[in-house]
Amino acid sequence: MTFMISCTQATQLVSRALDAQAAFSERLTLGLHLLACQGCRNYRRQLRILRLAARAHPARPDNEAS
Amino acid sequence: MSPSPEISQALNALRPKLLRFATLQLRDASAAEDAVQETLLAALQNQQTFRGEASLKTWLFSILRNKIVDIIRQRSRETTLDEPFVDDDQDDFSALFDEQGHWNREDRPSSWGNPQQTLENNHFWTIFDICLSNLPEKTSRVFMMREFLGFDTDEICKELKISSSNCWVILHRARMGLRLCLQDRWFGTIDTPSHSSVPTR
Numbered sequence: 001m002t003f004m005i006s007c008t009q010a011t012q013l014v015s016r017a018l019d020a021q022a023a024f025s026e027r028l029t030l031g032l033h034l035l036a037c038q039g040c041r042n043y044r045r046q047l048r049i050l051r052l053a054a055r056a057h058p059a060r061p062d063n064e065a066s
Numbered sequence: 067m068s069p070s071p072e073i074s075q076a077l078n079a080l081r082p083k084l085l086r087f088a089t090l091q092l093r094d095a096s097a098a099e100d101a102v103q104e105t106l107l108a109a110l111q112n113q114q115t116f117r118g119e120a121s122l123k124t125w126l127f128s129i130l131r132n133k134i135v136d137i138i139r140q141r142s143r144e145t146t147l148d149e150p151f152v153d154d155d156q157d158d159f160s161a162l163f164d165e166q167g168h169w170n171r172e173d174r175p176s177s178w179g180n181p182q183q184t185l186e187n188n189h190f191w192t193i194f195d196i197c198l199s200n201l202p203e204k205t206s207r208v209f210m211m212r213e214f215l216g217f218d219t220d221e222i223c224k225e226l227k228i229s230s231s232n233c234w235v236i237l238h239r240a241r242m243g244l245r246l247c248l249q250d251r252w253f254g255t256i257d258t259p260s261h262s263s264v265p266t267r
Binding site (some may be wrong): 001006007008009011012016018019021037038039040042043045046047049050051052053054055056057058059060061 | 079083086087088089123124127136160163166167169174175176177178181184185191194201212213214216219233234238241244245248249
């Protein structure tokens with residue numbers, strides 16, 4: 001069954017989930033943790049911003065570089 | 067088979083963009099230079115195969131991307147014989163968490179707000195590139211392949227001959243490292259004047 005995971009574990013799961021590498025049960029467990037943990041919710045948001053930034057990077061051919 | 071002046075001009079115009087992209091991926095100016103030269107050469111030699119369905123830029127960048135992947139593949143082959151892939155990154159970030167594995171109060175991630183304005187700020191990109199270059203080389207390589215070269219994790223594992231769990235650990239470290247750097251150098255300094263500047267892109 002699900003159990004409470006630490007932030008150490010949650011952050012690893014957040015990263016894997018970003019690449020669709022987290023199993024359903026892991027995402028459930030992560031979801032529970034995130035409900036209770038603002039820090040890790042912010043962490044997940046930050047990783048999404050990192051991805052947005054990588055996509056919007058000026059060196060990429062479709063983005064306007066100076 | 068000499069190129070037409072139009073094609074030469076178009077290639078030259080794209081050269082700086084190609085170089086900038088290659089330098090970001092390879093972190094080595096001369097390797098980037100070589101990759102771009104080979105790309106332009108390949109483009110000239112294969113002019114006929116360019117049918118114009120994609121733009122010239124897209125076509126050139128796809129050639130460059132393949133050259134970069136070749137170099138990455140070659141580099142990893144050179145190192146895996148001697149040592150395991152992962153160990154140039156000693157940081158496991160455990161200092162950010164307490165004994166129960168929860169964020170230390172002072173290290174707990176805060177909100178970074180709405181990214182749109184941030185991503186329009188030139189200063190941000192300077193800091194972002196610094197943070198990218200601060201990543202250990204092998205960590206950076208995996209991160210780049212994932213986020214800039216569009217590989218999914220299975221493909222990265224296969225290319226670099228590392229296990230999936232190794233791959234995940236490296237990506238996790240890359241993201242940990244990047245966000246920590248950005249937190250320290252950008253988002254955590256949000257009251258400084260440079261952040262209130264008008265978007266310059």
